[in-house]
Amino acid sequence: MATMIGGLASTRPQQKTEIQPENYRFLQDYIYRESGIVIDADKHYLLEARLAPVARKQQVDTLNDLCNLLRATSARGELRQQVVEAMTTHETLFFRDLAQYDAVRTAILPPLIEQRKHTRQLSFWSAAASSGQEVYSLAMMLLEMGLGDWRINILATDLSEQILDRAREGRFMQIEVNRGLPVSYLVKYFTRQGLDWQLKENVRRMVRFQKFDLRDSMRTLGPFDIVFCRNVLIYFDQETKKKILEGIRGTLHNGGHLMLGGAETTLSLTDSFARVTVGQAVLYRVP
Numbered sequence: 205m206a207t208m209i210g211g212l213a214s215t216r217p218q219q220k221t222e223i224q225p226e227n228y229r230f231l232q233d234y235i236y237r238e239s240g241i242v243i244d245a246d247k248h249y250l251l252e253a254r255l256a257p258v259a260r261k262q263q264v265d266t267l268n269d270l271c272n273l274l275r276a277t278s279a280r281g282e283l284r285q286q287v288v289e290a291m292t293t294h295e296t297l298f299f300r301d302l303a304q305y306d307a308v309r310t311a312i313l314p315p316l317i318e319q320r321k322h323t324r325q326l327s328f329w330s331a332a333a334s335s336g337q338e339v340y341s342l343a344m345m346l347l348e349m350g351l352g353d354w355r356i357n358i359l360a361t362d363l364s365e366q367i368l369d370r371a372r373e374g375r376f377m378q379i380e381v382n383r384g385l386p387v388s389y390l391v392k393y394f395t396r397q398g399l400d401w402q403l404k405e406n407v408r409r410m411v412r413f414q415k416f417d418l419r420d421s422m423r424t425l426g427p428f429d430i431v432f433c434r435n436v437l438i439y440f441d442q443e444t445k446k447k448i449l450e451g452i453r454g455t456l457h458n459g460g461h462l463m464l465g466g467a468e469t470t471l472s473l474t475d476s477f478a479r480v481t482v483g484q485a486v487l488y489r490v491p
């Protein structure tokens with residue numbers, strides 16, 4: 205807010221209203237209920253950074269006011285989705301944890317391809333797909349392996365509808381294609397569109413995108429050969445992780461594989477998977 209001090213215009217720092225403890229707890233519960241994401245007790249800055257824009261959009265001044273809106277039954281629906289969108293982290297890149305893709309290409313797929321040479325069918329799930337880099341990396345890798353004429357079923361899901369819309373579009377900024385995508389893939393699978401890069405139709409149509417909350421029943425999904433569930437379990441508590449891992453186990457073929465993020469493990473959560481290392485990569489195999 206501009207004020208006059210001694211004839212000079214100065215900018216007074218905006219007085220931030222501290223979020224009241226009961227509202228902090230309300231938001232923790234709300235976000236946990238809607239997404240499974242655990243917000244620790246010391247994440248005031250995170251809530252402020254993520255939810256202040258939502259508050260502004262709702263034309264209220266503080267997170268305390270936003271809590272009142274969220275409590276009002278008539279305000280749920282769209283506002284709930286805005287809060288979930290704001291609290292999810294979509295960080296991703298092409299060929300993230302390259303060693304895992306190498307393991308799939310050199311160790312997991314060759315015997316599977318041999319085994320399926322009559323049906324020529326393979327099935328994959330990217331369970332927290334974000335803007336699509338993970339699943340499109342997989343699709344391009346499969347094309348490079350000469351599997352373009354196989355029946356490849358790739359499902360990509362995420363809780364966030366906004367990010368799925370982006371993923372479906374398959375349009376990436378220069379800064380995004382600079383992260384992890386080999387130049388040869390850029391040239392072969394993308395076309396320039398203004399300042400962005402558009403993924404070609406033959407890759408895009410390999411992937412089916414669908415909204416899915418990992419805490420929901422997975423009984424209708426699968427069976428898959430490989431599930432990528434990377435860099436999302438970190439946001440959940442032990443109980444939720446266990447439930448999700450057991451659910452994923454049920455979607456995998458016997459002998460199927462699960463890929464987790466570098467900071468994630470099945471250890472002390474479930475015995476349903478055997479830990480396997482291939483080069484630098486750690487994978488989890490259904491016995």
Ligand SMILES: C[S@@+](CC[C@H](N)C(=O)[O-])C[C@H]1O[C@@H](n2cnc3c(N)ncnc32)[C@H](O)[C@@H]1O
Nearest residue numbers: 239292295296332334363364417418434435436
């Ligand atoms: C950090 S990104 C991971 C992207 C990609 N898997 C990777 O490793 O690069 C995490 C994604 O998990 C999604 N997510 C968060 N909670 C979820 C839930 N309960 N169900 C499904 N997806 C969820 C977020 O929307 C976000 O896109």
